[in-house]
Amino acid sequence: MRLIEGKKIAADIRAEIKEETERRRAEGKTIPGLVVILVGDDPASHTYVRGKGKACEEIGYVSKIETRPASITQEELLDLVNAYNNDDAYHGILVQMPLPDHIDEKTVIHAIDPRKDVDGFHPINVGNLMIGDDALAPCTPSGIQELLARYEIPTKGKHLVVVGRSNIVGKPTAALMVQKKERANAIVTVAHSAAEDLAAITRTADILVAAIGRAEFVTADMVKEGAVVIDVGMNRVEDASKKRGYRLTGDVDFENVSEKASFITPVPGGVGPMTIAMLMSNTMKACKQICGE
């Protein structure tokens, strides 16, 4: 078994982007800018946003975190998004989800200029991804693809099963990996809670992507000998021995599945760090496209 060290790959990608940013600065080119809009006080969202801000700082991007109280109206939030749509210093706009109940997430996503939609959630980007055109693709699926590519794990003709059909992980992972392109070209199956015999499906996977949101749900009997296992799950499990009272666990029973897998991602330190790295990469891409490079 080989461990897929997402943390290390993510650090490599961030270093590459930092170098590129420094080169751009030296050449007098536009420096990418990312604004993250954070509404309310969900502690997990605050942690994610801090991580994104830190990555921007370390790379040398122009960055800003716009914090707003949960009481903000939808109209005020849309005005804020629109202000950044028209601000040339920012090439990426990310509205941290979830939003308070009185705000319609879809309306907010639709308001972001698709060229600045570095989360890749706008229907224009989703559509372009699906038809195989150039798109800003969602960060977690891009991170999965990047991990497979950097470990030189073949995907062409391989059966990739993704468990989970969310719009942020499951469906875009399938859309990305099914394309007739380098680093993709897989035979893709999307499984979900309506599966009558999920294990029978997952056991046919050469590459198994677990994006379920249930701690240690994928057990060894669900995995084929030699499969590549990508664990997207980030579940907080109560653990009194930890200072913060919980530990992070993936969707895969790592201890037992790792004995069967040829490659496997750990949690934490697998897919998680890749998400921020790909956000930085999308921001660079958006900047270049907006600048007509």
Ligand code: NDP
């Ligand atoms: P969602 O809750 O949106 O989707 C979960 C999916 O799993 C659904 O499609 C659901 O099916 C399916 N599912 C649930 N139970 C079962 C079951 N018993 N059998 C088969 N399928 C099942 O989650 P997300 O996609 O947003 O996230 C998934 C996990 O990944 C979470 O742990 C999340 O924290 C983590 N995550 C990690 C990221 C990272 O950066 N590493 C980024 C984003 C998410 P159905 O549609 O039928 O309900």
